[in-house]
Amino acid sequence: MSLFKVYPLFDIEITKGKGSFVWGAEGTKYLDLYGGHAVISIGHSHPHYVSKISEQLNNVGFYSNSVQIPQQKELADKLVALSGKEGYELFFCNSGAEANENALKLASFYNGKKKVISFSKGFHGRTSLAVAVTDNPNIVAPVNETDNTIILPFNDEEALENAFAENEISSVIIEGIQGIGGIYLPTQSFMDKIRSLCDKHNAIYIADSVQCGYGRSGKFFAHDYYNIDADIYTMAKGMGNGFPVGGVLISPKFEAKFGMLGTTFGGNHLACAAGIAVLDILKEENLLENATSLGEYAINELKGISGVKEVRGRGLMIGIELDQEAGPIRGKLLKEHKIFSGSASNKNTIRLLPALNVGKEEIDTFINALKEVLK
Numbered sequence: 001m002s003l004f005k006v007y008p009l010f011d012i013e014i015t016k017g018k019g020s021f022v023w024g025a026e027g028t029k030y031l032d033l034y035g036g037h038a039v040i041s042i043g044h045s046h047p048h049y050v051s052k053i054s055e056q057l058n059n060v061g062f063y064s065n066s067v068q069i070p071q072q073k074e075l076a077d078k079l080v081a082l083s084g085k086e087g088y089e090l091f092f093c094n095s096g097a098e099a100n101e102n103a104l105k106l107a108s109f110y111n112g113k114k115k116v117i118s119f120s121k122g123f124h125g126r127t128s129l130a131v132a133v134t135d136n137p138n139i140v141a142p143v144n145e146t147d148n149t150i151i152l153p154f155n156d157e158e159a160l161e162n163a164f165a166e167n168e169i170s171s172v173i174i175e176g177i178q179g180i181g182g183i184y185l186p187t188q189s190f191m192d193k194i195r196s197l198c199d200k201h202n203a204i205y206i207a208d209s210v211q212c213g214y215g216r217s218g219k220f221f222a223h224d225y226y227n228i229d230a231d232i233y234t235m236a237k238g239m240g241n242g243f244p245v246g247g248v249l250i251s252p253k254f255e256a257k258f259g260m261l262g263t264t265f266g267g268n269h270l271a272c273a274a275g276i277a278v279l280d281i282l283k284e285e286n287l288l289e290n291a292t293s294l295g296e297y298a299i300n301e302l303k304g305i306s307g308v309k310e311v312r313g314r315g316l317m318i319g320i321e322l323d324q325e326a327g328p329i330r331g332k333l334l335k336e337h338k339i340f341s342g343s344a345s346n347k348n349t350i351r352l353l354p355a356l357n358v359g360k361e362e363i364d365t366f367i368n369a370l371k372e373v374l375k
């Protein structure tokens with residue numbers, strides 16, 4: 001039997017990873033500035049991560065959400081301490097789409113309304129409502145089509161005001177930095193407008209932090225740059241450094257009821273061990289500070305390279321817009337310089353999403369390689 005071919009694949013098999021490097025089966029060493037799709041937050045096979053998961057597996061790997069799992073509380077406490085979201089509560093799930101699906105549901109349970117606003121170039125996942133609020137008709141199946149979603153132009157305050165005036169809005173979902181779209185930042189006044197319209201109309205502000213959260217931007221949530229608290233933050237990717245963990249961080253205005261949300265695998269012992277290890281390392285190794293300072297350094301250096309039109313982003317979530325298609329350039333970076341980078345739906349953009357403990361030396365390696373391939 002063959003695999004259902006939904007991914008175009010590189011002819012590379014990764015057999016080992018350490019920090020910001022991975023090795024192919026034949027021994028080639030690659031610099032991973034793609035972080036395995038924005039997932040690797042504390043570096044590949046970090047010793048603390050390996051020992052936490054191994055230790056947990058030697059005790060118990062899984063039991064259901066019908067018993068006490070103190071590791072869930074430990075993770076939640078550490079998450080609140082590092083993110084500063086005092087009083088918020090955590091619901092565990094397994095992926096970014098699931099986190100958004102649950103957030104959108106929770107909003108609708110809360111205010112009894114149905115319509116959701118999202119934005120052009122946004123991506124929120126592939127489950128039914130998450131994909132319906134995603135701006136990509138190619139991945140929306142007819143069964144996912146619904147009248148409950150309104151996709152508005154990004155950063156358009158007038159369109160937002162009109163949508164609120166004409167509809168009963170349940171929630172607004174927005175990435176703190178658009179990822180797959182090509183690394184685009186919302187403006188301060190747009191975020192202020194979302195917050196004030198949600199407050200005025202009893203709607204819920206959902207901060208999709210699946211890609212831009214967990215320290216990637218240099219702050220715990222990229223939304224924190226706007227000095228606004230969202231009602232719900234959704235998380236996945238960097239939360240488990242590769243172990244499938246997702247989470248919904250929920251403000252105190254919501255009241256939980258038994259059975260309201262639920263999952264078989266979410267918050268299991270192994271997932272928590274992975275998640276706790278990530279939070280420990282983010283804190284102990286000051287990785288948010290590293291993301292901020294190295295991100296600033298990288299963005300400044302990249303701006304000066306000939307062939308680079310624009311550099312967007314914050315921290316270690318960087319979009320490099322070239323004056324040509326990025327695909328062939330990324331191909332050369334991989335083939336000639338053994339560097340993994342990310343693509344975006346904006347075809348001229350290279351996305352950098354390295355581990356948050358990447359070093360200056362690795363960033364310099366990339367800068368020199370990019371100069372070389374753009375020559």
Ligand SMILES: Cc1ncc(COP(=O)(O)O)c(C=O)c1O
Binds near residue numbers: 094096212237
């Ligand atoms: C901003 C954002 N939201 C949601 C998702 C969906 O996450 P997952 O693939 O874990 O379901 C992604 C994945 O790329 C994402 O970038």
